[in-house]
Amino acid sequence: MRRIDAHTHLGECDRNYFGVAGNWDFTSLFTGDDLVAFLDEVEVDGALCFPLGTKYSDAGLPLVIEAVQKHPERIRGFYWGNPHRSEAPDELEKCVREYGLSGLKLHPTSDSWMAGNPLADPLMARARDLGVPVTIHSHQPGSQPALIGELASRFPEVTVIMAHMGMHNYRDAMYVAAKEPNIVLETSVQPWAHRMARDVVDRIGVERLVWGSDAPLHNPRVEMTKIEVSALTDEEKAQVLGGNIMRILDWE
Ligand SMILES: [Zn+2]
Numbered sequence: 632m633r634r635i636d637a638h639t640h641l642g643e644c645d646r647n648y649f650g651v652a653g654n655w656d657f658t659s660l661f662t663g664d665d666l667v668a669f670l671d672e673v674e675v676d677g678a679l680c681f682p683l684g685t686k687y688s689d690a691g692l693p694l695v696i697e698a699v700q701k702h703p704e705r706i707r708g709f710y711w712g713n714p715h716r717s718e719a720p721d722e723l724e725k726c727v728r729e730y731g732l733s734g735l736k737l738h739p740t741s742d743s744w745m746a747g748n749p750l751a752d753p754l755m756a757r758a759r760d761l762g763v764p765v766t767i768h769s770h771q772p773g774s775q776p777a778l779i780g781e782l783a784s785r786f787p788e789v790t791v792i793m794a795h796m797g798m799h800n801y802r803d804a805m806y807v808a809a810k811e812p813n814i815v816l817e818t819s820v821q822p823w824a825h826r827m828a829r830d831v832v833d834r835i836g837v838e839r840l841v842w843g844s845d846a847p848l849h850n851p852r853v854e855m856t857k858i859e860v861s862a863l864t865d866e867e868k869a870q871v872l873g874g875n876i877m878r879i880l881d882w883e
Contacts, residue, residue: 638843642683642691663698720757747781764790770798780807819843828861
C-alpha cells in the first residue's frame with residue numbers, strides 16, 4: 632500500500648502564525664525538500680501540494696513547480712487559481728502543459744468569491760479542457776458544500792475534490808456529494824473523519840474518499856490515524872490513504 636497525502640502546502644509558512652505541526656527544521660519558506668523530509672519522518676510515500684495561500688503565491692508557485700520537477704517520485708502539485716485574475720486560466724494551462732502540474736486549487740474564502748458564483752467558470756472550463764482535477768476549500772463563508780455542489784454540477788466532467796469534507800458541515804458535504812457524482816471528499820483536518828468514513832463509503836462509494844493532512848499546518852500522523860482507526864476494511868483504507876488519489880492524478 633502506498634500512502635499519498637492529498638493535501639499539503641509549500642510556501643511562506645510562519646510557524647508562529649500557522650502553528651506548524653512538529654518541531655521541523657526549516658526557515659519560514661517550506662520547500663519541496665522540506666516536504667520530502669517531512670514525509671519521510673511521518674512515513675508517507677508521496678504528496679499532492681498547493682501554494683500556501685494566494686497572498687503567498689509569489690513564493691509558493693515556483694516552489695511547487697520546483698518540487699514536482701525535482702521529486703517526481705514523491706510530489707505532485709496544483710496551480711492555485713484566483714478567479715478574480717483574468718490571466719488565471721492561461722496560467723493554469725501553462726503550469727499543466729509546460730511545468731508538469733496536475734490540477735487546480737481553488738479557495739473561495741481566501742480569494743473573496745462565492746463558490747457557486749460563475750466567476751470561476753473560466754478556470755473550471757480550462758481544467759475541464761485540460762482534463763485535470765480541482766481541489767476546493769469547503770468551509771468558511773463562500774466555500775460551503777452547497778455552493779461547491781452548484782459549481783460541480785456545472786462541470787460534471789471535472790473531478791472536484793472537496794478539501795476538509797465541509798469541516799463541521801460534513802453531513803452537508805456528504806449530501807452534496809451524493810447528488811453530484813463528480814465530487815470526491817477529502818479528509819484533511821476533518822474532526823469527524825474517523826466517525827464519518829464508514830458512512831461516506833457506504834453512501835457514495837469508497838472510490839470517492841481521499842485522505843489528506845494539510846501539512847505542514849497539521850501533522851499527517853494525526854490525520855492518518857483517523858483513517859486507520861475508522862470502521863473501514865483494510866482494503867478500503869488502502870484506497871482512501873493512497874489508491875484513490877493516485878487514480879485521480881494518473882499517478883503510476
Ligand atoms: Zn490547506
